[in-house]
Amino acid sequence: MRPSPTADGVESIDLASVRAETPGCAKVAHFNNAGASLMPAPVVEAQIAHLRREAEIGGYEARAEAGERLESVYGSIARLLNCAAEEIALVENATVAWNLAFQAFDWRPGDKVLTVEAEYASSYIAYLHARQRQGIEVVTVPSDATGQVDLEELEQRLDPKVRLIAVTHVPTNGGLVNPAAEIGRIARARGIPFLLDACQSAGQLDLDVQAIGCDLLSATGRKYLRGPRGTGFLYVRRGLLDRLTPPCPDLRSARWEAPDRFVWYEGARRFENWEFNYAALLGLGAAVDYALDLGLPAIEARVTALAAELRERLAAVPGLQVRDLGTRRCGLCTFTLAGREASAVAAALRGQAINVSVSDPNGTLLDATRRGLPDMVRASVHYFNDSGEMDRLIAALERLSRG
Known part of the structure; x- marks a missing residue:
């Protein structure tokens, strides 16, 4: 292969x-x-093998047995994106990953989100929801004559109230690829966090978060990575972690260290929750390894x-x-x-x-x-x-x- x-x-x-x-x-x-x-067959077999072990020895016991292989999934995704394994969180799907990132901002009335005309429905609904609940402003940057986001128009809309630039890399309704690296350069120059929805691009495009310059990236396993349904991941740049508050903490993301106090765990895993479909995660790891091998x-x-x-x-x-x-x-x-x-x-x-x-x-x-x-x-x-x-x-x- x-x-x-x-x-x-x-x-x-x-x-x-x-x-x-x-x-x-x-x-x-x-x-x-x-x-x-x-x-591909290795992805299917990775899941079936783990399900068999769950049936044979128990779910917790099978998870303990597969600990090293499960840990390697973080490293595989890190190699896929050119980041550190500590910057990866494993979640149920791309929508969960994206919402965990978006909802982690402390939104205040008047804060602005800059997005694009070809933004996906799930993301735009979340913007509108935040506008209703928290009073943010949603600013849609128009497309240029080619259909991609107009970079000059994006720069013109930047002001001190812009808290986030959020862009769908590859829209669901066609083959267009938005210029993520160019957006990343603009975002970095102004010190504005950049969230990239890579749901359709992960697995078909060679993604490098360092070259792109995004601070957050959400993706799924089931599409071009050829992994199982019900798998996804979130990349969070290490330098941004302490400026975000994960919206759904539990005992996997934080430690309850006193009756009135908890502390977040290190790294992006603070965005995870306790229960996983471990067979599916092993399948995701096999899918990422398959893509990396090719x-x-x-x-x-x-x-x-x-x-x-x-x-x-x-x-x-x-x-x-x-x-x-x-x-x-x-x-x-x-x-x-x-x-x-x-x-x-x-x-x-x-x-x-x-x-x-x-x-x-x-x-x-x-x-x-x-x-x-x-x-x-x-x-x-x-x-x-x-x-x-x-x-x-x-x-x-x-x-x-x-x-």
């Missing part, structure tokens, strides 16, 4: 090997990796190339309109087919064992309203997709376009 160097020095992926280790490839053509990807630069190169090829081929289908924006694009491809509802297209493809999903305008309401977007079909590629699967998808869409 190890990548091998190509003639130009860029690592390539052994497609036959990764497909052989992906049981789902024998069943479906999976283009729903931005929803939940197909888990190499994130190789994964990013293949996913980006496959998506570019798919967009080109989609654009040639009669009546099909590709809806993606962005100067830099990644593995998500969204489109509409004239005369066909997106849900009907997805259902027809599913009947042919081709998995896609539907992007609802409410998921990115501001961007969808500005662009007048309807429901769209979303086809999201991963490195294990091959040319035969793409041929099947295009042929099926061409049949649908002919009625």
Whole structure:
């Protein structure tokens, strides 16, 4: 499974090997990796093995036995992001991770959050909730002509009341990649914390929190990392930790040292809670190790190339309109087919064992309203997709376009 160097020095992926280790490839053509990807066999086996041990010896006992392997998950994610293991918290999903970060700020009336037009619904709902309860101001930075956040407009909106810049790296409704590192430079220069939602980018893009300059990053295991559902993680820069107050403390995050006093534990684990699905966490660790073994630069190169090829081929289908924006694009491809509802297209493809999903305008309401977007079909590629699967998808869409 190890990548091998190509003639130009860029690592390539052994497609036959990764497909052989992906049981789902024998069943479906999976283009729903931005929803939940197909888990490779080592990820599945890591979970099943632990569940068996829980059944055989007990849950607490199995957790104790797996202690070293569970501890290594932090180190694996740290290598994925180029940070310290102490800066990682393991949680149930990306929404939990993001909310733990956002709610950890001591919001006061008049505080401002700067965000983007293509922000995801869950995050924007949290902003509106904080506006209702705590009186914050939500400032949406417009997009530029390419669809990404307008960096000049972002800088113009910075003032002493801005407490946080919060940005979705890859929106749910297309392949656009927001310029995270450029935002990070702006945030650092002004001393403003930067929260990056990497839910769709972790596992398909080579993320380096030092180069990006984000102070907080939330991500999930189930999407491009090819891990289990119900897993996620939060990165918190060490220098920011003592300026945040975790919103849901318990005996894993803090020590009760006197009847009237507790102290936070060191590091980002102060954001965790006691109970875990340990089988799933071992699966997450296996998924991250699998990605690291292949190499994130190789994964990013293949996913980006496959998506570019798919967009080109989609654009040639009669009546099909590709809806993606962005100067830099990644593995998500969204489109509409004239005369066909997106849900009907997805259902027809599913009947042919081709998995896609539907992007609802409410998921990115501001961007969808500005662009007048309807429901769209979303086809999201991963490195294990091959040319035969793409041929099947295009042929099926061409049949649908002919009625």
